[in-house]
Amino acid sequence: MEIKESKFDWVPGGVTAASGFSAGTAFAAIKQVDKRDVAVVHSVVPAAAAGVFTLNKVKAAPVLVTMRNLSTGTAQAVVVNSGNANACNGEQGLRDAQAMAAVTAEVLGIPAEAVLVASTGVIGRKMPMGKILPGIRAAAGQVAPENGPLAAQAIMTTDTFPKEAAVRLELGGKQVTIGAMAKGSGMIHPNMATMLCFITTDAAVAPACLKQALKYAADRSFNLVTVDGDTSTNDMAVILANGRAGNGVIREEDSDYVNFREALTEVCASLARDIARDGEGATKLIIVEVLGAATEKDARQAAKAVAGSSLVKAAVFGRDANWGRIICAAGYSGADFDPEKVDIFLGDEQVARDGGSIDFSEERALEILKKDTVKITLNLNSGDCRATAWGCDLSYDYIKINADYRT
Amino acid sequence: MEIKESKFDWVPGGVTAASGFSAGTAFAAIKQVDKRDVAVVHSVVPAAAAGVFTLNKVKAAPVLVTMRNLSTGTAQAVVVNSGNANACNGEQGLRDAQAMAAVTAEVLGIPAEAVLVASTGVIGRKMPMGKILPGIRAAAGQVAPENGPLAAQAIMTTDTFPKEAAVRLELGGKQVTIGAMAKGSGMIHPNMATMLCFITTDAAVAPACLKQALKYAADRSFNLVTVDGDTSTNDMAVILANGRAGNGVIREEDSDYVNFREALTEVCASLARDIARDGEGATKLIIVEVLGAATEKDARQAAKAVAGSSLVKAAVFGRDANWGRIICAAGYSGADFDPEKVDIFLGDEQVARDGGSIDFSEERALEILKKDTVKITLNLNSGDCRATAWGCDLSYDYIKINADYRT
Numbered sequence: 001m002e003i004k005e006s007k008f009d010w011v012p013g014g015v016t017a018a019s020g021f022s023a024g025t026a027f028a029a030i031k032q033v034d035k036r037d038v039a040v041v042h043s044v045v046p047a048a049a050a051g052v053f054t055l056n057k058v059k060a061a062p063v064l065v066t067m068r069n070l071s072t073g074t075a076q077a078v079v080v081n082s083g084n085a086n087a088c089n090g091e092q093g094l095r096d097a098q099a100m101a102a103v104t105a106e107v108l109g110i111p112a113e114a115v116l117v118a119s120t121g122v123i124g125r126k127m128p129m130g131k132i133l134p135g136i137r138a139a140a141g142q143v144a145p146e147n148g149p150l151a152a153q154a155i156m157t158t159d160t161f162p163k164e165a166a167v168r169l170e171l172g173g174k175q176v177t178i179g180a181m182a183k184g185s186g187m188i189h190p191n192m193a194t195m196l197c198f199i200t201t202d203a204a205v206a207p208a209c210l211k212q213a214l215k216y217a218a219d220r221s222f223n224l225v226t227v228d229g230d231t232s233t234n235d236m237a238v239i240l241a242n243g244r245a246g247n248g249v250i251r252e253e254d255s256d257y258v259n260f261r262e263a264l265t266e267v268c269a270s271l272a273r274d275i276a277r278d279g280e281g282a283t284k285l286i287i288v289e290v291l292g293a294a295t296e297k298d299a300r301q302a303a304k305a306v307a308g309s310s311l312v313k314a315a316v317f318g319r320d321a322n323w324g325r326i327i328c329a330a331g332y333s334g335a336d337f338d339p340e341k342v343d344i345f346l347g348d349e350q351v352a353r354d355g356g357s358i359d360f361s362e363e364r365a366l367e368i369l370k371k372d373t374v375k376i377t378l379n380l381n382s383g384d385c386r387a388t389a390w391g392c393d394l395s396y397d398y399i400k401i402n403a404d405y406r407t
Numbered sequence: 408m409e410i411k412e413s414k415f416d417w418v419p420g421g422v423t424a425a426s427g428f429s430a431g432t433a434f435a436a437i438k439q440v441d442k443r444d445v446a447v448v449h450s451v452v453p454a455a456a457a458g459v460f461t462l463n464k465v466k467a468a469p470v471l472v473t474m475r476n477l478s479t480g481t482a483q484a485v486v487v488n489s490g491n492a493n494a495c496n497g498e499q500g501l502r503d504a505q506a507m508a509a510v511t512a513e514v515l516g517i518p519a520e521a522v523l524v525a526s527t528g529v530i531g532r533k534m535p536m537g538k539i540l541p542g543i544r545a546a547a548g549q550v551a552p553e554n555g556p557l558a559a560q561a562i563m564t565t566d567t568f569p570k571e572a573a574v575r576l577e578l579g580g581k582q583v584t585i586g587a588m589a590k591g592s593g594m595i596h597p598n599m600a601t602m603l604c605f606i607t608t609d610a611a612v613a614p615a616c617l618k619q620a621l622k623y624a625a626d627r628s629f630n631l632v633t634v635d636g637d638t639s640t641n642d643m644a645v646i647l648a649n650g651r652a653g654n655g656v657i658r659e660e661d662s663d664y665v666n667f668r669e670a671l672t673e674v675c676a677s678l679a680r681d682i683a684r685d686g687e688g689a690t691k692l693i694i695v696e697v698l699g700a701a702t703e704k705d706a707r708q709a710a711k712a713v714a715g716s717s718l719v720k721a722a723v724f725g726r727d728a729n730w731g732r733i734i735c736a737a738g739y740s741g742a743d744f745d746p747e748k749v750d751i752f753l754g755d756e757q758v759a760r761d762g763g764s765i766d767f768s769e770e771r772a773l774e775i776l777k778k779d780t781v782k783i784t785l786n787l788n789s790g791d792c793r794a795t796a797w798g799c800d801l802s803y804d805y806i807k808i809n810a811d812y813r814t
Contacts, residue, residue, distance in 0.1 A: 056735065056738040057742070058738030087731065088759070088764065089764075090761065090763045122731065123731025123734070124731040124734075124763065124764045228717040228718060230717060231735075231739035310635040310637060310809070311635060311637045311809055314806055317806065318810025324494065324530025324531040327465055327530070328530060330464075330465070331465030331640060332462070336464070337464065339466075340497060355495055355497065356497045357495065396803050398806075399724065399805075402717070402725070403722065
């Protein structure tokens, strides 16, 4: 979590920062023996719940089970495993995902339909249920409010650091907390959904408003992250709102709703940024800001295309101020703009004006490109809409991680 | 050029294989002193002409000039330079592209509007016209029928081998030749257009039919090649048909048209395959064949997504029989299919059935993945449409070539 300017108070605690949420984890040895790989998150009372999911035609079994269990608009727990995606496992996969929910429910004393299920890991391998179910029993049996950070570790795959965020704000005179954890790393190019992200809040929000706020936030955070252009079979972001803060239930688009949505969007954006920074093999976070777009959609398309371009990513890795690749990517993004009006900046150094070259300091550009975070700004000068997308550079290590070289 | 089963006779000569075409080249030292970098192709008589172009919003100046000069449906020459894309150069870029046409026309004694212009190389650098115009004079001054292969060298950038193809067929009792040259390598993900490709034929074909045939062929060849997902600002495929073969002019969709279109498609597909094999950093050609699709569009979408997936490309580089990444890419391609019906093959080894895992020989799969060419077949079992896409693996050398590392 990197905290930037914000009107909200950022607090520790991650997915259990909000009142009434606890978590438990276990070492189930699904893929590695020395890594936590099962997490359970529990709310003391049933919570309003909503989710957004991968648009991939190939949806993993846990995605299908969670979509169905969310149809009531409520949930009380989440169970997650890393090390196996439970995707492309047919009927057996569905049965296994349901069994994960059933065992979690049994230990926590809640209905199986109140449990959301998520998995991440390799596709097309049968789930080692003989390891997973005991792991779930252990994790669900020791849920506690201080275990949010351990849960964030348990859902990691090739992530190099856990991803958490939480903010505190006031709604209707009550202090409300929104906390979350996420995992990212590879196969990251969510489409109207996300990698895995679990958000909890003690705010009281009606399910329909909760879903709307989550969709809004995801479109401005997870859906603007790209690591490698591959949309996973397992993407999911879910939110549980248990109402323990005691604010009046948010049921319409009033000022409390807007405030809540804004805080939720900041939490999601913070995690999105962490996911990009921790992309497989990444040496740098790339922040692409598009200004002056005619519509927000144009801004988002252009920003995501630049952040996702293999050539831009390779140029940033190589510290090459190659603005031609940047404008080229915006050009094929589908965004509508006049190429001859585009200004491009690396950090605060302008490198192109009116869609063409200008003299700029190569040394200044190199200094900017040497930093851990590289900000690319495109002003389309065609309106007043804007968007930010997050990506990472393309390094030798991306190949190393993903080319499981065999001889 | 790799020749596979074909009903046509494959012949040498490339872009000057057809009767009445000649070419000239020059060393203009645009980027390197020791490389041919200007080519001129000339038809002894005005030819019917058509083109397909990049859909990138950012179109290079030569693309705009060629689009305009093709509005008459005729042309008589093509001038091409490598080493500078003449993209993002504003009004000056347009004037430079026009000057290239004017000088070519002057030397060849034809109108400037009869000259098509193409450029490839770095974006956003002013054209060194003091080197280019003398180069064009030299190239246009020595055009000869035997120079097709030299022209194919002159248009190369990071290509490691020249790309040419030519076939001979009979139309209306006359022998007709279709020849072509292309360049590819990086920034290759054409959208309804192509990288640079120049096709000549002595067939007599009316401009409207020629355009229709070219669009058909490009959709089944260049538009199914991907190297890195980046659609260039300079993509263009143009065809000149000078009628010197003496066949009756093809004016409608008769059997001669279909025969011509089929031969043209084979020529384009042969070049598309060469472009994929020679993708930047590629160690392997990946051929993705999708069978059993409900529509040809579904087949093309799925095939191109698999060929373009960074994770599939990295897996092939690493010789990893990771079919999960293959079905995942088909799943986000936009193609409509039932994931539980999909069969996947590496070469002739089946690695997944009904969208799920099966036992297969890891040793056989490894042998297949060690070859220069890796064929991936997906049978969607949902219809009888099919498509083939071409890509390449993602290796350390792609990063090396595109990360111009600065310290």
